[in-house]
Amino acid sequence: MTVYFKQDEPDTSNRLDGMKQGVLGKSLSRVEGLAKVTGTAPYAAEYHIDGCAEGVLVTSTITRGEVVSIDRTSVLSMPGVIAVVDDEKMSTRAAQGTANEAPMQGPRQVCYWGQPIALVVAETFEQARDAAKHLKVEYREDAAAPLDPHAVEPEEQEDETVHQGDLAHAMAEAPHSVDVTITTKGHASAAMEPHAAIAEWDGDKLTVHASLQMPNYNITELADALDMEEDNIRLISRFVGGGFGSKLGLSEEVVAAALAAKQIERPVRVVQSRQQVFQTVMRRSETTQRLRFAADGEGRLTGFGHEALVSNLPGETFAEPALQSSHFIYGGENRELMLKVARIHLMTAGSVRAPGEAVGMPALESAMDVLAEKVGIDPVELRLRNIPERDPEKDLPFSSHKLAECLKQGAEAFGWQKGVRKPRQRREGEWWIGTGMASASRSHSIAEAKARVTLKADGTALVETDMTDIGTGTYTILAQIAGEMLGLQPDQVLVELGDTRHPRGPGSGGSWGASSIGSAVYIACNAIREELAEKAGTSEDRLELADGRTAAGQTLADLLQGKDISQEGHYEPGAIEDDFTAAGFGAFFAQVRVNHYTGETRVDRMLGAFGFGRVLNASTARSQCIGGITWSIGLALTEALEFDPRDGHLVNCDLAEYHVPVHRDVPDLDVLLVEERDGAASQIQAKGIGELGMCGGAAAIGNAIYNACGARLFDYPMTPDRVLAAMPE
Amino acid sequence: MRPFQYTRAPSLAEASNMTAGEDTLAIAGGTNLLDLMKLQVEKPGQLADINRLGFADIEDTDDGGLRLGALATNTETAVHSRVRSDYPVLSRAILAGATQQLRNKATNGGNLCQRTRCFYFTNIDQPCNKREPGSGCGAIGGIAKLHAILGTSEQCIATYPGDMAVALSALDATVDIAGGKGERSVPVRDFHLLPGDTPWIENVLEPGEVITGIVLKAPVGGTQIYRKVRERSSYAFALVSVAAIIELTDGKFSRADLSFGGLAHKPWFDPRVGEALIGQTPSEALFDKAADLLLEDARGYGENDFKIPLTRRTLRAVLTQATENAA
Structure with a gap:
C-alpha cells in the first residue's frame, strides 16, 4: 500500500518527540562506517563483473569547433584495443541537477577545452588510457570562443530581479552607505571517489553501477539519452564517495559506458581520471558581486543592493544563484537585486556545494563588516538590528528563524569581545591576530520522496528507497527515524539505498535529502503504526513502542502473527513551500593570524552556531557542519580554479594544485547545534544542514584578516599575494 | 600508460649501461616519475630499478661531515639524529616538502632530480619547450603564479620545485655521481642548470650517470x-x-x-x-x-x-x- 501525504500545513503534532524509543537525534555512529573503513563497502567501479572491458574518455584539445574526423586506425591496432566509440548519443557535459532530461549530446560539437568527444575501449585500463592519448582527431576550430565573463554582454536572469523603492536615493540620503565590489573565483566539485560507471546489458535491459547523488533523476536522464524506457534501466549507487554537486546530474562516463557496452556486447567500465573529473564535470562559476547598503545612524538598513555577474556555457540553464539568501536575510525597504550570466566557453558551471549562498553570503557578509565599521557598531549588533520580521520582498512569514539566537549563543561560546572594533590591535611575533564573524543563511528546499518500510514478522524492519548516502549519514538517520517510530533499536532496521528498483527518493542535493526522505519514511512508519495499533486493540496515538514491545508488553512478533507489514510512504511538499520563507540560519566566528612579512593566513579557531530544525543525529549533523566550515576555510584562503586565458583549459586540475585545506589548515572547530522544530520545513520538522556550514564562513575569516592586520580584501581567496598587496605598511 | 620494460639493475655498472641509452630511465622511489608516466609526460621504454644497488646508508665522513646515500629516503634523512642536530636546516626543508607518505618513499637522489610542476609541462596537450622542444612556453602569458622570477629565458620560466635541494645549496653540499666516465663530485649549487635555450636539460647528469650520494661538510653550527x-x-x-x-x-x-x-x-x-x-x-x-x-x-x-x-x-x-x- 502507498500512503500519500501532501504537506500543506506546518506540522505541530511533534509526534517524533512523543515516541518512546529515544534514538532519534542521538549521536549514533554511521551504520556503514565499518564497511567503509575496512574497504568492504563497494563503490561504483569496484564491482567485479566477468568480461568487463575498460573505457577511457578522449577529450578535446580545442576550445570551440567541430570534430571533423577521428582516425580509428591510429589506435585499433594497439594492444588490447577493442573499439573507439563516438556515438552521437554520447554526452558532452554533465546534466544539471534535477534536469530530468538527457544531458547535452553530440560529441562532434566542441564547446570547451577538455570536453569528452570519444571513448576508447580496451581489455585493460592501461591499454585504454594509452590508446586514448594516441587517438588522432582532426578538428575545425571556431575562433570565436569568449572566455572572459566581463568581455561579453551578459543575460539578465529576470526572475531574480528586484526593484523596490529607490536604492540610489536611499544611499544618497543615508548617513552611512557602502558600495563595494567583491569577487570569488571558480571552485571544484571533485569528490574523493572519481566519477565511474559499469554498464551491463542483458538483452534490452541495462544495469549500471555508477556514482550518483540522484538516481531518481539520473534514470530519466539516462533513458532519455539512450531513447529507452526507464523500466528497462536499473541504476545502482549504494555507496558514493562524496558528491558536492558533481554527481547530481548524469555525467559523461555513464552514457559512454552504456553505449560502449551495447556496441561491443560486453560490460564496460569507465572511470574518469582525476584530471578529467576536474575538467569535465562541474565548476562553480566565478562571481563578481556589487553590494550596496544604505543605513541610518544606528545601522538599520534602509537600502539593500546585491548584483552578481556569473558565467556558464551557452545552452545551460544554471546561473549561480548568488542572491538566494540576499532576498530575505536582511531588511531595507529600498531594494535592488540583479543576477546576470555571461556566456563563455569554459567548462560547465553548475551546482557545487551550497550553490548561491556559498559565494553570495561571503560577499554580503564582507560588505556588512564594512558597514559595521562605518556605522561604528559591533558587527554582531549590526546583524541583530537588521533581522526582518517577515520576508522583506515576499512579505511572507519565516517558517522559523534562529539567526538571532545563533548570533548570540555563538558570540557567547566563542568569547566574542563586544564593541567597536579596530584593526591591528594584537601582534605575537610576526603574526597579527584578529577575529571576525559572519551570518550564515541557506535557503531551505524540500522535495517529493517515496520510501517503502517493511516491518518483518520477526520484528525487524527494512527501509527501501533509491535515495543515496553520499557520505552524509542517510543510512543511519533513516534507521533512527524508523527505529523511533517502530520502537526498534537502529541496528534492527536494515536500510537499503541507491537502487532504482526501490521507490523513488528525492536524491541527495540542495540539503533536502534528509528532511524529504525522512518525511517519507515517517509517513510509511505511521501507516504501519496504525495497523499495529489495530492489532493491539488501541489507537495509533496511544500506541507506545520501545525495544520491540508495546507498553503492555506484547512483542512486535506477537502482534504480527507471522505476517510482514509493508507500507510505502509518499511525501510531497504542498502549500508549505509557498506560504513561508524557509531557511537554515547560523553564525560564524573565527580567529586568524596573518603573517606580517609573508601575508600567510592561518585560522586559529572557528565556531559555527546553526539552527536547521530537528537534529536527526547529532554526530552526523556535526560532521556536516565541520565539513562546511572546512569548505569555508578553503573558499576564504586557497581554493581557486585557474583557467588558461587563451584556450580556457583548467590548469590546476588535481588535488595537488587545487588547494583544498589540509589537516594543518583546519584547527579546532566548534559547532553549536541550536535545535528547533520547524514544522513548515518538513513533516519531520527538519531542515537541511549539508550546505549551511559553508554559507558565509569565508567572510568570518576575511573579516578576521582585516581585524588582524588591516588588510581589507574584496577578492576571494585571500592568498598571501593579495593580503600583502592590501596590508598597510 | 605506455607499455614499458621493467628491469631490476643488478649492478651500478649495469644501471649505468642501461640508462646510457636514450629510452631508459632510472627509477628509485618513483613518486614523481610514475605520475609523469601516467600523464605520458615521461615515456621511457624501459625502467632500470636502482633500489637494490646499495648506497642507502647515511654515514659519517672522515672530516666530520655526513654522507647521505642517494637511496636513503627523505624520511630517513630528515629524522636522522645527526641531520637533526648538525644540519637542522636540511631536516626542516625535507619536512616542509610533500607529505609523510611521499617522503617515506622518495629518495634523496630522486628528490634532486624531480621535475618542475609547471602546469604546462604536465599537460601533454599544451605547449612546453621542456617537454617538447620548440613547441613554445605555455606559461608565458598563461597561468604563471608559481613561476620563476630569476634566471628565466624566453624558452622556459619553470621553477625547480623541491625544498631539500634549497637547504643543500645553503649547506654547500656536493653530489656524488657515478657511471659514465667514472666517479665525480659536483657542488649542489652547480648541479641544477638554468633553462637557457635548452630547458629540457635540467641538471649536469650525463646519460648513464647515477647519483650515489650527497656529501655534507663538517657542521658549521649557526x-x-x-x-x-x-x-x-x-x-x-x-x-x-x-x-x-x-x-x-x-x-x-x-x-x-x-x-x-x-x-x-x-x-x-x-x-x-x-x-x-x-x-x-x-x-x-x-x-x-x-x-x-x-x-x-x-x-x-x-x-x-x-x-x-x-x-x-x-x-x-x-x-x-x-x-x-x-x-
Missing part, C-alpha cells in the same frame, strides 16, 4: 632556518622559500649562507647576498640592501610579480628571526 611561504600549510609548493645559516660574532654577521627556492629553475644561491651581510651589523637597511642584490635582475611575468616583494619581505623575516635568536 642559526639554521628553513622558511617556506605557501598558500596552505602543507602539501603545497613554495611561493618562495629561504634556507639560511646565520651566525653573528660580536654583533656582526660572521656567516650568512642563504639559498632560495621557488624563484628559479634551480635552488638560487647568489654569493653577493652573503657577502653584503658579512661583517655588518644587522639592520633593516642592511637586509634591504641584500634583497636589492638578490632581486637586481628579477623579472615578473604578471601573475608572479608578487614574488619580488614577497621575497624581499621573506628575506627580511628570516634575517630578523635569525639575528634576534643569535643576539
Whole structure:
C-alpha cells in the first residue's frame, strides 16, 4: 500500500518527540562506517563483473569547433584495443541537477577545452588510457570562443530581479552607505571517489553501477539519452564517495559506458581520471558581486543592493544563484537585486556545494563588516538590528528563524569581545591576530520522496528507497527515524539505498535529502503504526513502542502473527513551500593570524552556531557542519580554479594544485547545534544542514584578516599575494 | 600508460649501461616519475630499478661531515639524529616538502632530480619547450603564479620545485655521481642548470650517470632556518622559500649562507647576498640592501610579480628571526 501525504500545513503534532524509543537525534555512529573503513563497502567501479572491458574518455584539445574526423586506425591496432566509440548519443557535459532530461549530446560539437568527444575501449585500463592519448582527431576550430565573463554582454536572469523603492536615493540620503565590489573565483566539485560507471546489458535491459547523488533523476536522464524506457534501466549507487554537486546530474562516463557496452556486447567500465573529473564535470562559476547598503545612524538598513555577474556555457540553464539568501536575510525597504550570466566557453558551471549562498553570503557578509565599521557598531549588533520580521520582498512569514539566537549563543561560546572594533590591535611575533564573524543563511528546499518500510514478522524492519548516502549519514538517520517510530533499536532496521528498483527518493542535493526522505519514511512508519495499533486493540496515538514491545508488553512478533507489514510512504511538499520563507540560519566566528612579512593566513579557531530544525543525529549533523566550515576555510584562503586565458583549459586540475585545506589548515572547530522544530520545513520538522556550514564562513575569516592586520580584501581567496598587496605598511 | 620494460639493475655498472641509452630511465622511489608516466609526460621504454644497488646508508665522513646515500629516503634523512642536530636546516626543508607518505618513499637522489610542476609541462596537450622542444612556453602569458622570477629565458620560466635541494645549496653540499666516465663530485649549487635555450636539460647528469650520494661538510653550527611561504600549510609548493645559516660574532654577521627556492629553475644561491651581510651589523637597511642584490635582475611575468616583494619581505623575516635568536 502507498500512503500519500501532501504537506500543506506546518506540522505541530511533534509526534517524533512523543515516541518512546529515544534514538532519534542521538549521536549514533554511521551504520556503514565499518564497511567503509575496512574497504568492504563497494563503490561504483569496484564491482567485479566477468568480461568487463575498460573505457577511457578522449577529450578535446580545442576550445570551440567541430570534430571533423577521428582516425580509428591510429589506435585499433594497439594492444588490447577493442573499439573507439563516438556515438552521437554520447554526452558532452554533465546534466544539471534535477534536469530530468538527457544531458547535452553530440560529441562532434566542441564547446570547451577538455570536453569528452570519444571513448576508447580496451581489455585493460592501461591499454585504454594509452590508446586514448594516441587517438588522432582532426578538428575545425571556431575562433570565436569568449572566455572572459566581463568581455561579453551578459543575460539578465529576470526572475531574480528586484526593484523596490529607490536604492540610489536611499544611499544618497543615508548617513552611512557602502558600495563595494567583491569577487570569488571558480571552485571544484571533485569528490574523493572519481566519477565511474559499469554498464551491463542483458538483452534490452541495462544495469549500471555508477556514482550518483540522484538516481531518481539520473534514470530519466539516462533513458532519455539512450531513447529507452526507464523500466528497462536499473541504476545502482549504494555507496558514493562524496558528491558536492558533481554527481547530481548524469555525467559523461555513464552514457559512454552504456553505449560502449551495447556496441561491443560486453560490460564496460569507465572511470574518469582525476584530471578529467576536474575538467569535465562541474565548476562553480566565478562571481563578481556589487553590494550596496544604505543605513541610518544606528545601522538599520534602509537600502539593500546585491548584483552578481556569473558565467556558464551557452545552452545551460544554471546561473549561480548568488542572491538566494540576499532576498530575505536582511531588511531595507529600498531594494535592488540583479543576477546576470555571461556566456563563455569554459567548462560547465553548475551546482557545487551550497550553490548561491556559498559565494553570495561571503560577499554580503564582507560588505556588512564594512558597514559595521562605518556605522561604528559591533558587527554582531549590526546583524541583530537588521533581522526582518517577515520576508522583506515576499512579505511572507519565516517558517522559523534562529539567526538571532545563533548570533548570540555563538558570540557567547566563542568569547566574542563586544564593541567597536579596530584593526591591528594584537601582534605575537610576526603574526597579527584578529577575529571576525559572519551570518550564515541557506535557503531551505524540500522535495517529493517515496520510501517503502517493511516491518518483518520477526520484528525487524527494512527501509527501501533509491535515495543515496553520499557520505552524509542517510543510512543511519533513516534507521533512527524508523527505529523511533517502530520502537526498534537502529541496528534492527536494515536500510537499503541507491537502487532504482526501490521507490523513488528525492536524491541527495540542495540539503533536502534528509528532511524529504525522512518525511517519507515517517509517513510509511505511521501507516504501519496504525495497523499495529489495530492489532493491539488501541489507537495509533496511544500506541507506545520501545525495544520491540508495546507498553503492555506484547512483542512486535506477537502482534504480527507471522505476517510482514509493508507500507510505502509518499511525501510531497504542498502549500508549505509557498506560504513561508524557509531557511537554515547560523553564525560564524573565527580567529586568524596573518603573517606580517609573508601575508600567510592561518585560522586559529572557528565556531559555527546553526539552527536547521530537528537534529536527526547529532554526530552526523556535526560532521556536516565541520565539513562546511572546512569548505569555508578553503573558499576564504586557497581554493581557486585557474583557467588558461587563451584556450580556457583548467590548469590546476588535481588535488595537488587545487588547494583544498589540509589537516594543518583546519584547527579546532566548534559547532553549536541550536535545535528547533520547524514544522513548515518538513513533516519531520527538519531542515537541511549539508550546505549551511559553508554559507558565509569565508567572510568570518576575511573579516578576521582585516581585524588582524588591516588588510581589507574584496577578492576571494585571500592568498598571501593579495593580503600583502592590501596590508598597510 | 605506455607499455614499458621493467628491469631490476643488478649492478651500478649495469644501471649505468642501461640508462646510457636514450629510452631508459632510472627509477628509485618513483613518486614523481610514475605520475609523469601516467600523464605520458615521461615515456621511457624501459625502467632500470636502482633500489637494490646499495648506497642507502647515511654515514659519517672522515672530516666530520655526513654522507647521505642517494637511496636513503627523505624520511630517513630528515629524522636522522645527526641531520637533526648538525644540519637542522636540511631536516626542516625535507619536512616542509610533500607529505609523510611521499617522503617515506622518495629518495634523496630522486628528490634532486624531480621535475618542475609547471602546469604546462604536465599537460601533454599544451605547449612546453621542456617537454617538447620548440613547441613554445605555455606559461608565458598563461597561468604563471608559481613561476620563476630569476634566471628565466624566453624558452622556459619553470621553477625547480623541491625544498631539500634549497637547504643543500645553503649547506654547500656536493653530489656524488657515478657511471659514465667514472666517479665525480659536483657542488649542489652547480648541479641544477638554468633553462637557457635548452630547458629540457635540467641538471649536469650525463646519460648513464647515477647519483650515489650527497656529501655534507663538517657542521658549521649557526642559526639554521628553513622558511617556506605557501598558500596552505602543507602539501603545497613554495611561493618562495629561504634556507639560511646565520651566525653573528660580536654583533656582526660572521656567516650568512642563504639559498632560495621557488624563484628559479634551480635552488638560487647568489654569493653577493652573503657577502653584503658579512661583517655588518644587522639592520633593516642592511637586509634591504641584500634583497636589492638578490632581486637586481628579477623579472615578473604578471601573475608572479608578487614574488619580488614577497621575497624581499621573506628575506627580511628570516634575517630578523635569525639575528634576534643569535643576539
